[in-house]
Amino acid sequence: MFDSLKKKFNGTIGKLTEKVSQEAEEEAKAEENSVQNETEINSLKGTDVKSAPETSDKSSSDLDNAVENVPEEIDSMEEESVDSGTKKSFFSRLKRKSSEDKPLDVSKESVASEEEKTEDIETPRGEKDESVSGKKEKEADESEKESKSGIFSFIREKTISEKDLDDLLWELEMSLLESDVALEVAEKIIISVKEDLVGKKIKRSSDVADYTRNALKNAVSGILEVESKSIDTLLQEKKTKGEPLIIMFVGINGTGKTTTIAKISTYFINKGYTPVIAASDTFRAGAIEQISHHAETIGVKIIKHKKGADPAAVAYDAVSHASAQGKEIVLVDTAGRMQTNINLMDEMAKIKRVVSPDLIVFVGDSLTGNDAVEQAMKFNDSVGLDGIILTKADADAKGGAALSIGYVINKPILFLGVGQGYEDLMEFKPEWMVEQIF
Ligand SMILES: Nc1nc2c(ncn2[C@@H]2O[C@H](COP(=O)(O)OP(=O)(O)OP(=O)(O)O)[C@@H](O)[C@H]2O)c(=O)[nH]1
Ligand SMILES: [Mg+2]
Structure with missing residues (x-):
């Protein structure tokens, strides 16, 4: 059930997660580059100031030579300049530059030893800083763990923008329409998701999936929630008045009205009530026989007239019978009609x-x-509806009608028909459908 909706919503969650993660990575790279450029500019400025008298008139190759020869002196100078952040970074920079300028075929060992040297410079008095290396190992461990689980922390927070969402939500809207979701419902979902997500600050890739799932869940819950009294409450209210609850079933031909009446009878019998059926489809050939057969099978009283009789008179007789006998529910079958x-x-x-x-x-x-959905709107306009039962949900992979119909006419879905047997009826709960989809 609802496989198509499930796939579509999950597709959006996956694509948005991928897109936002990719963008966060690109933004982080761009930032890293700009920080690196800035550092380079600053360190070059530092070089100019500190070595101005000697180097200002030298050519750049002379400067490079000077840099090449500096390393040995640096170590001794470093001792004096340990407290000076500017000098330290300047020296580190110089030292790095000298190692960068080494021939490209340096062995791994020499690269490693250069790295060690550089690290030594960062650590006062040449001691290896355990807490720093421990921290690094821990970070590496965590990032390895995260990457194994497919979750990545972003280097800095990424804010979801409208631009991030536009294409994906457009795609989602189109695919919801393909799944028979009504246009106004698809639009409402998109607007609600946008309102929820734009401006959300995201720290980890898994946040994108969680936030998107929640935004979609919210949107779908908002669509499915329709205020109404439950059948149980109505039944109790009628009972205190000593009257039967009268339920009339309408719809076009072949949607499952008669079968549903048999299922609802079973549902109420299982709850301890005694229903009565009114065979008010006096129009279609074989309709009275069909419902009489169901009534007999499940053991329910049926009130029927001849074919062609006035359906309103049949219903009236059924209500009189129920009132006289103290039966709590009257279920009125009607002929299917366009x-x-x-x-x-x-x-x-x-x-x-x-x-x-x-x-x-x-x-x-x-x-x-x-x-x-269209039929429901027309029936609502002409007789006024109080609720909906959607049949054949067992065979419905799309789910568009289930998602849209209640919202469009602002009436609750009461039950879903989920098969041809008498017990194949489910009370419809919006939370259940949301759980099914997500
Ligand atoms: N799979 C499945 N089939 C159903 C369901 N509900 C009804 N049907 C089938 O749908 C067909 C039509 O059911 P009916 O109950 O006769 O439909 P109706 O609305 O009374 O039809 P008319 O009286 O001609 O207007 C039957 O073959 C039922 O078994 C359901 O929930 N799932
Ligand atoms: Mg029928």
Whole structure:
């Protein structure tokens, strides 16, 4: 379920992490270069000042020769200049320069010994500084550990900019649309993610993934949360009034209304309630037989008239039966109808007028994606919906309808149909869907 959404969101998390890490690395390199250039300029300035009388009129090759000959003197001068930061860096610089100027084929040993020398200069009185080398080893250890786990600390904080996100979020928006996510929902997700991420300061590559995942999770949670009373609360309210809860099921042909009524009956029976079914699809041939068969199998009372009878009258009789017998729930089946069929839409409005259902539930086929969302909007406009059941979620790899439908009509998804059996019904919880995706 929702594999496509899962893949798309995870793809964005991965790509953004990679992009931001790469940029952080480039920025760090650029900074390192500029610091190096600055140091070079400063040290050259230092050379000019300190050796001005002797070297100001010398050519650069003379200067290089002078540098070549300096090292032995430096060590003794270093003793005197240990406290002077400027001098120290100047000497270090000179010494490094002299070693850089050595022939390129120097052996590894000589490079190593040069490095050791340079290190000795950094350490007062030529002693090896244990705490510094220990710290370096620890840092190296940590960075090795991090690189093994695929997590890298950035050299300095990287701030996520709108520019970092634009292309990726555009790509995400397009792929959400491909997954049948409604346009307004895709746009809302992008805006919410942008608001969450732009300006976030990132220290480690793993932060990018965490922040992005959280931003996407927030966006999806925001889309799925719809305020409404739970069916249990409604049931209790009706019970205290001594009336049955009336639920009417509407939708286009073949989305799963009748099967869902059988599943919901089972759901309520399992909770200890006694439902009654109204066979108000008097329109389609075989509809009354189909629902009678389900009712018999699960052991639920069904109120039915002949084919072609007034569906509102069937529903009315079912409500009277439930009220008289103290049964808590009436489930009204209706004929499937296209939202464009005015006669059938009017007939549905008549059932509503006659029995005043507590809940009108739209049953949509999740496999039809955006079409299900469009249908829900039309049914909502003509009879007013209170909730949604999406069927065939077991076969839905895209998940676009599940993500969009509740947001677009601002009504909650109550259940998901997840198979053809009577028990294949799940209460829908937004947190559950968020967990499924991330
Ligand atoms: N895989 C799967 N199939 C389902 C689910 N719900 C319903 N179906 C199947 O969908 C088909 C149509 O179901 P019905 O319950 O007859 O649909 P309907 O909306 O009552 O159809 P009409 O009465 O013609 O409008 C049946 O074959 C059901 O078994 C579900 O959650 N998962
Ligand atoms: Mg039916």
